[in-house]
Amino acid sequence: MVYELHYWPTIQGRGEFVRLALEEAGIRYIDVARTDDGEDVMLTYLDDAHVTRPPFAPPFLKAGKLIIAQTANILLFLGERHGLAPATTSGRLWTHQLQLTIADLVGEVHDTHHPIASSLYYEDQKREAKRRAHYLIKERLPKYLGYFERVLERNPRGSNFLVGATLTYADLSAYQLIAGLAYAFPKAMARLGKRHPNLMRLHAGVAVRPRIAAYVASERRIAHNEDDIFRLYPELDE
Amino acid sequence: MVYELHYWPTIQGRGEFVRLALEEAGIRYIDVARTDDGEDVMLTYLDDAHVTRPPFAPPFLKAGKLIIAQTANILLFLGERHGLAPATTSGRLWTHQLQLTIADLVGEVHDTHHPIASSLYYEDQKREAKRRAHYLIKERLPKYLGYFERVLERNPRGSNFLVGATLTYADLSAYQLIAGLAYAFPKAMARLGKRHPNLMRLHAGVAVRPRIAAYVASERRIAHNEDDIFRLYPELDE
Known part of the structure; x- marks a missing residue:
């Protein structure tokens, strides 16, 4: 069985948290909406009346x-099945x-550029x-960030991972979170990074894991952009 | 073992979703922050450096x-242990x-009255x-609401419950959602309710379950109020 990931094809978005888990676990998957006609296939699952357990929105696996x-929920499933959770x-x-x-x-970061409605343009x-x-x-x-820093500090098995002594999907997600924040708020994160050294080390540690490094360097990794959750609007950075 | 629920003592809030599950399952629990000095006890778990796995915020169990x-996550745990999930x-x-x-x-409903910051007053x-x-x-x-209505319509085991043929915590939460929306947006929900008959029936069905009815009539149920997630601000209703 090959997993199918269904997510918007031009952004990292929430799908990226799933992609990172799939990549790190070395799981074969098809990123469906990025194949020919794949976005239509994805939308079918949202709209087709025959789907008895429809997703509310992408991503879905x-x-x-x-x-x-x-x-x-997807990560709960993958974590349990593929060794990315205790x-x-x-x-x-x-x-x-x-x-x-x-x-x-x-979600809060998304609402920073869309505090009124997702359906309105940022400009509005x-x-x-x-x-x-x-x-x-x-x-x-x-x-x-102070919270996650404390979680790392207090981990009885050491500060390399959020949970226990080995990598979990939460570490991959924390990596993606820091990467996104550093892209969207470079000035703020330059300051905040210094105050959260363990979290920054976690980010750096995930970045050099062979599978993650290979993935991020590949065409499978979509570049940050201003249709995404993490957007670089310099006027919002401080 | 008696469960301890830790949540803000004067609002239904997110804790209410947990309370409903505990009540329906007939589980003994202490609503800690509503006992003498209980709020301080709750805050200790958030602040004490000896807690190796601290909650970010209440509720916690x-x-x-x-x-x-x-x-x-609490409901995932309770659902599995106490027959409120398949x-x-x-x-x-x-x-x-x-x-x-x-x-x-x-979360979206909360941000309706706090679209800029939780730390600011509504008036600001x-x-x-x-x-x-x-x-x-x-x-x-x-x-x-259209989504949940469809989920009910498409449930192969009938439209009385969201999942299968028996009650799950998702039904209790849908009940709480509808109750909150009806309180906060009475005009809008008078209209929307008509278009979502299965969802309204689900709400009514949960309301008359003996344990839920007894709970809602008791002093354990905190009344809706304007410090809560669902707030009646007539100027926001349409």
Whole structure:
């Protein structure tokens, strides 16, 4: 069985958290919407009345007959099956908890450039975006990054990983989070990075893992861009 | 072992999704922050450097030595242990997927009255709130409610529950979602309710379950109020 990942073909977005897990685990997959007519195939799963368990939105993973949506849910599935999460119940819940906290911040970052409505252009909510970005940088990023830094500091198995002594999908997601934040808010992150050394080391450590490094250098990795969640709008950086 | 729920003592908030699951399953629990000095106890878990796996925020559930945070994660745990989720992997993932989608909408509803920053008063972001609420009612509520209505319509085991032929935590959460929306947006929901009859029936069906009815009538159920996620600000309703 070859997994099928269904996600928007021109952005990293939430699909990237899944791609990183698939790549690190060395799992064969098809990035469906990036193949010919693949985006139509993806949309069929959202719209077809015969799909009894439809996703609300991409990303979703097709694993045989299973269709799994919601990024954290897909990672819960992959983590358990492919060694990217602890085998214990407590470890799996803790890893998932961290993933859901990362997802919360990702949502807040999205809303920084779309504080009023996803359906409006950035230009039509720019004033509100500027206001929201100020609070993201001043309050929310320090709160979230401080939290993950503490989690690394307190990990009884060492500060290389968020959970235990080996890599989990939460580490891959933290890597993607830091990469995205560094792209979107270079000035703010230059300052904040210094205060969160363990988190920055985690990011650097994931970046040099052979499979991740090969993936990021490949054409499979979509470049950051301004249709994505993490957008470089210099006027929002501080 | 008696579970400890830790959540803000004066609002339903995200903790309510956990309370409903605990109540329906007939599980003994202490709502810690509502006991004497209980809020300080709750805050200790967030701040104490000895907690190696700290929650980012309430709610969290203490189950013996386990501390589980993130609403959907707590429900994943409770659902599996206490018969509020299917026993199959596919059923568990589907239930969790629905819960995460409900959580997304709950987050959007929160941001309707706090589109700029949680740390600011509503009064200081009222203009933006009005603008965001317009799109919530016009676009997001129809999209989400239409989705859950379709899920009910397509359930091969009937339209009484979101998953299979028996109640899951996703149904309890959908009940809470509809109850909250009906409180916060009575005019909009009077209209939208008519277009989503299965979802309204699900809400009504959960409301008359003996344990839920007893709970909602008890002092354990905190009344809706304007410090909560679902707030009645008539100027935001349409």
